[in-house]
Structure formats: structure tokens, C-alpha cells
Amino acid sequence: EGGKIRHYRWEVKYEYKSPDCYKKLVISINGRTPGPTIEAEQNDTVVVELKNSLLTENVAIHWHGIRQIGTPWFDGTEGVTQCPILPGDTFVYKFVVDRPGTYLYHAHYGMPREAGLYGLIRVALPPGVSEPFSYDYDRSIILNDWYHKSTYEQATGLSSIPFGWVGEPQSLLIHGKGSFNCSTPGIQSGLCNATNPECSPYVLTVVPGKTYRLRIASLTALSALSFQIEGHNMTVVETDGHYVEPFVVKNLFIYSGETYSVLITADQDPSRNYWAVTNVVSRNSTTPNGLAIFNYYPNHPKRSPPTVPPAGPVWNDVDSRLAQSLAIRARQGYIHPPPQTSDRVIVMLNTQNRINGHVRWSVNNVSFNLPHTPYLIALKHKLGHVFDQTPPPDGYDFVNYDIFIQQPNVNATFSNSIYRLAFNSTVDIILQNANTMNPNNSETHPWHLHGHDFWVMGHGEGKFDMYSDPQKYNLVDPIMKNTVAVQPYGWTAMRFRADNPGVWAFHCHIESHFYMGMGVVFEEGIDKVGELPTSIMGCGDTRGGTFHKP
Ligand SMILES: O=C1O[C@H]([C@@H](O)CO)C(O)=C1O
Numbered sequence: 001e002g003g004k005i006r007h008y009r010w011e012v013k014y015e016y017k018s019p020d021c022y023k024k025l026v027i028s029i030n031g032r033t034p035g036p037t038i039e040a041e042q043n044d045t046v047v048v049e050l051k052n053s054l055l056t057e058n059v060a061i062h063w064h065g066i067r068q069i070g071t072p073w074f075d076g077t078e079g080v081t082q083c084p085i086l087p088g089d090t091f092v093y094k095f096v097v098d099r100p101g102t103y104l105y106h107a108h109y110g111m112p113r114e115a116g117l118y119g120l121i122r123v124a125l126p127p128g129v130s131e132p133f134s135y136d137y138d139r140s141i142i143l144n145d146w147y148h149k150s151t152y153e154q155a156t157g158l159s160s161i162p163f164g165w166v167g168e169p170q171s172l173l174i175h176g177k178g179s180f181n182c183s184t185p186g187i188q189s190g191l192c193n194a195t196n197p198e199c200s201p202y203v204l205t206v207v208p209g210k211t212y213r214l215r216i217a218s219l220t221a222l223s224a225l226s227f228q229i230e231g232h233n234m235t236v237v238e239t240d241g242h243y244v245e246p247f248v249v250k251n252l253f254i255y256s257g258e259t260y261s262v263l264i265t266a267d268q269d270p271s272r273n274y275w276a277v278t279n280v281v282s283r284n285s286t287t288p289n290g291l292a293i294f295n296y297y298p299n300h301p302k303r304s305p306p307t308v309p310p311a312g313p314v315w316n317d318v319d320s321r322l323a324q325s326l327a328i329r330a331r332q333g334y335i336h337p338p339p340q341t342s343d344r345v346i347v348m349l350n351t352q353n354r355i356n357g358h359v360r361w362s363v364n365n366v367s368f369n370l371p372h373t374p375y376l377i378a379l380k381h382k383l384g385h386v387f388d389q390t391p392p393p394d395g396y397d398f399v400n401y402d403i404f405i406q407q408p409n410v411n412a413t414f415s416n417s418i419y420r421l422a423f424n425s426t427v428d429i430i431l432q433n434a435n436t437m438n439p440n441n442s443e444t445h446p447w448h449l450h451g452h453d454f455w456v457m458g459h460g461e462g463k464f465d466m467y468s469d470p471q472k473y474n475l476v477d478p479i480m481k482n483t484v485a486v487q488p489y490g491w492t493a494m495r496f497r498a499d500n501p502g503v504w505a506f507h508c509h510i511e512s513h514f515y516m517g518m519g520v521v522f523e524e525g526i527d528k529v530g531e532l533p534t535s536i537m538g539c540g541d542t543r544g545g546t547f548h549k550p
Pocket residue numbers: 165352436438443512513
């Protein structure tokens with residue numbers, strides 16, 4: 001049964017903005033960053049007519065968490081599912097939002113996501129169907145981190161010798177607003193204005209006694225975050241479009257690419273306002289905390305709370321983060337039971353490496369680079385020669401590799417080869433974290449899968465044991481998600497059904513890490529993909545619509 005059409009017309013362009021009081025070039029949609037929120041009901045068709053008004057830069061937009069069943073060509077992943085949208089061109093995305101929940105969209109070409117090209121997708125239940133929890137109001141916020149350097153400077157540093165690391169972000173944004181300290185030494189006068197209204201703190205106004213569903217999404221470039229509202233507990237009820245068996249937290253850990261819904265009751269002293277705070281975890285960061293105002297009506301929305309903002313958990317408290325991950329289970333009555341066994345297990349060792357002097361990230365010592373001709377078109381039209389044909393490895397040297405130490409041999413190889421999955425098979429992915437090239441250092445990586453939700457089967461510390469660890473999998477009520485983190489020196493096991501014909505990226509959602517090769521691509525059921533729209537073509541070997549056969 002067909003839903004409504006939700007039609008959007010967007011123009012993407014550069015503009016000067018001061019989201020954290022510091023003026024810089026941002027990429028906006030219809031003049032805004034975050035971009036407009038897509039509001040739809042389950043089974044509606046979303047149509048976005050996207051005009052690229054960047055003068056010299058390509059764009060593509062990924063609809064994060066939307067599975068694109070039957071429309072794999074509209075996943076918006078440059079190099080995987082489409083050619084980039086050229087400056088001056090208009091591209092029409094058209095897809096069905098088949099499940100209620102909280103999703104995202106963002107640029108998926110180069111690194112422009114972190115210049116502001118992102119927003120939310122909210123999919124409501126159809127009329128007459130109710131949620132398994134109740135609330136008075138429904139609100140949403142996007143959490144982000146923010147750099148002052150352009151994405152060009154950052155990307156160039158990452159691919160240079162010597163390596164130029166992007167470093168810690170200058171500020172944290174809550175729904176597009178942050179506050180950089182304009183009296184920081186070295187800041188050019190005129191570039192930073194602490195009284196610019198663009199950077200006044202974001203205000204969430206609440207009526208005393210009411211319960212709010214707050215949808216919280218993270219689109220950080222780098223940072224793992226903790227979010228809390230001073231003096232208020234939060235009950236977690238949804239993540240990535242799936243209902244969670246409710247549990248109460250004081251602070252929520254959230255990784256780039258994840259969404260959560262929490263319930264918050266405005267049940268504290270109503271004569272004052274409270275701080276909403278984000279702070280960086282998992283990195284020993286210098287970035288100041290992000291602040292917003294949780295405003296009890298009718299107090300003035302700009303009145304600062306009378307208290308010092310809470311500091312949040314310490315950056316290296318891995319146990320608390322792991323505890324939250326372990327607490328997340330599918331809600332009773334809404335459990336999608338996982339297949340009890342899998343057909344294939346792929347272990348993915350996450351390492352930092354060096355190739356010809358370049359710093360890279362790798363999976364099983366293979367560092368990913370995108371081909372210029374998108375896989376979807378190449379496979380459908382049998383242009384086999386446009387990417388490497390040797391399949392990437394399903395594992396690493398389990399016996400000899402020590403995940404706790406700096407690798408004795410850091411050299412890796414480049415590849416743009418893909419994992420080809422048997423259609424309808426059940427696949428297990430074990431994300432195995434390890435030490436980076438720095439001593440005593442392992443980072444958190446949030447991994448995002450396109451085109452599917454997966455079951456989160458388990459999380460653990462140390463080296464995954466093929467024999468004993470699968471015994472601890474949650475085969476009863478695992479949550480389904482599209483993004484999951486692997487903690488430092490830990491492992492995360494996920495399971496999915498390769499049942500969506502197409503070609504799908506799976507990658508670390510840290511912008512710089514994907515840019516540096518931390519990703520893979522899966523193909524399944526390519527013979528079941530329908531005729532491709534010519535609008536996705538025009539680059540590499542697809543140019544001019546005439547296909548060169550090898
Ligand atoms: O990719 C990265 O590079 C730096 C650092 O490892 C460079 O030494 C860092 O923190 C990353 O996440």
C-alpha cells in the first residue's frame with residue numbers, strides 16, 4: 001500500500017557561518033546547517049531534488065539507516081552506488097522510508113560532511129499505530145564536533161608525507177551551535193565574535209511535569225561523546241530505528257552515526273534552567289565541552305543555569321561505555337530473532353598502518369580506496385576490470401598477531417576489492433580492535449553498514465576467541481542497529497542477512513578514518529538488481545552511456 005510523496009528541493013552551497021562564533025566556510029542546504037529535517041510517515045516516498053551549487057566540488061548524499069530496498073542506486077555513496085553529482089547539476093533521489101525511527105543524512109564524497117552537510121530523517125508511525133512508550137512532546141538534536149580548518153586542508157594533510165593529522169576539534173556543537181573561546185591566543189580579530197547570535201547556546205524549552213522524547217543523533221567527524229542533562233535521568237527507548245528494552249542512564253554514550261531516543265521528564269526544580277552537556281570520551285581530548293540550555297518554561301530561555309556544568313565521565317572509562325553497549329537489548333514484543341547460526345564468518349582486524357610512507361587504516365592489513373567507476377554500475381554492466389579482482393581476506397593471522405602491541409611490521413597494501421556474499425546467506429562480522437602505531441594506544445571505531453540492519457551479537461575485551469566467545473552471543477534478544485562501536489583493544493560481533501540486492505559500504509564512521517582506508521564493500525544478489533537509472537552514471541568507464549567491455 002502506497003504512502004504519501006514527500007517532496008524536497010534542496011540547494012547545496014558554500015556560505016560563511018559562525019556556528020561556534022568563529023567565522024568559516026560551511027556547506028549548507030537551503031542556507032542551513034544542520035540541513036532541513038525530513039519528516040515522513042512509514043512507507044512514504046521521499047523525493048529530494050538536489051541542486052549542487054558548489055562552484056567546483058562534487059557531492060553525493062547518503063540516507064543513513066534507510067535500507068534502500070529495491071533502490072540500491074539511491075544510497076548516495078559516491079564510488080559505490082553512484083557517480084558524484086557535478087557542480088551545477090541537479091540529481092533526484094527517490095526512496096521509500098519503510099520503517100519508523102530516527103535516521104540521518106549526510107554527504108558521502110570526500111569529507112564535506114564535517115563542513116556541515118548533514119541532517120535528520122524522522123519517520124513516524126502511520127496514524128492509529130502507537131509506540132510502546134508514551135510522551136508529551138517529541139524533539140530532536142544532532143550532536144557534532146567542529147573544526148576551523150577546511151576539509152581540503154584536513155584531507156591534504158591526511159594524504160601527505162609527513163602525515164598531517166587533523167587533531168582534536170575546536171568545539172562541540174549541539175544542534176549546530178557551539179561556543180569557541182574568541183580570546184584564544186592567535187585568533188585573528190574579526191573572525192570570532194562571542195556575541196554573534198548564530199552561536200548563542202541551543203535552547204530546549206520544556207514545560208514542568210511533561211515527558212519529552214528526545215531523539216539524539218551523532219554526526220561527529222572524530223569524537224565519541226557522552227551526553228547528559230544536569231540533574232535528569234534519561235530512559236533509553238530506541239536506537240537506529242529499533243525499540244530498546246528500556247533502561248535508565250545519567251549520561252548517554254553516543255558514537256558517530258548512531259541515533260537514540262530517550263525519555264526525559266521535566267521533574268526537577270522548575271524555578272531555574274539546567275545545562276545539557278556533551279563531552280569527548282575515548283580520546284584524551286582538549287576540546288571544550290558542548291553546552292546547551294535545558295530551559296524550564298517560563299524561565300527566560302537565555303538565563304544561564306546557576307550551577308557549574310557537570311563534567312561528564314572521564315575519557316578513558318572504557319568499562320562504562322562497554323556496560324552501556326551490553327545493556328542495549330531489543331524491546332520485549334519487538335524482538336527480531338536472529339538466525340541461530342551463520343554461513344560465513346569474517347574477522348576484521350582494525351589497524352593503523354603505513355603504505356609507501358603514508359599513514360593509513362586497514363582491515364586485515366588491506367587499506368581501502370574507492371574506484372572511480374562505482375561498483376554497482378561496474379558489476380551490473382560487467383565492467384569487471386575497474387576494481388581489483390582478488391577478494392580481500394576473511395581474517396588475519398590469529399595465532400601470531402598480538403593485538404596489544406605496536407605491530408613489528410606496519411606495512412599494508414591498498415585495494416578496492418570487494419567481499420562477494422552469497423545471496424540470502426547469514427554473515428557474521430567480528431570487528432577486532434588492536435593497538436595503533438602509537439605505543440599503548442587503541443581507539444574507538446564506530447562501524448556503519450549501508451543497506452542493512454545487523455544484530456549485535458556481543459561485545460568483549462581483548463582478542464576474540466573463535467571457540468569460546470561465540471558461546472556468549474545473545475541469541476535471544478539482540479538489538480538491531482546500523483552503526484556499532486568497537487572499543488579499544490576489544491571486539492564486537494554482528495550478524496546480518498545478505499538479503500538486499502546491491503553493493504553496500506561498511507566503514508568506520510570517523511570521517512578521517514574512512515578517508516584513510518578504513519572500510520570495505522559487500523556485494524550480494526547483483527543479478528537481482530533492476531535496471532539502473534542513467535542519472536547515477538557519467539564518470540569513469542560509465543561516461544557517455546557507452547560501456548567499454550574489457
Ligand atoms: O588516524 C589517526 O592518526 C592520529 C594519530 O594516530 C597519529 O599519530 C590519530 O589519533 C588518529 O585517529
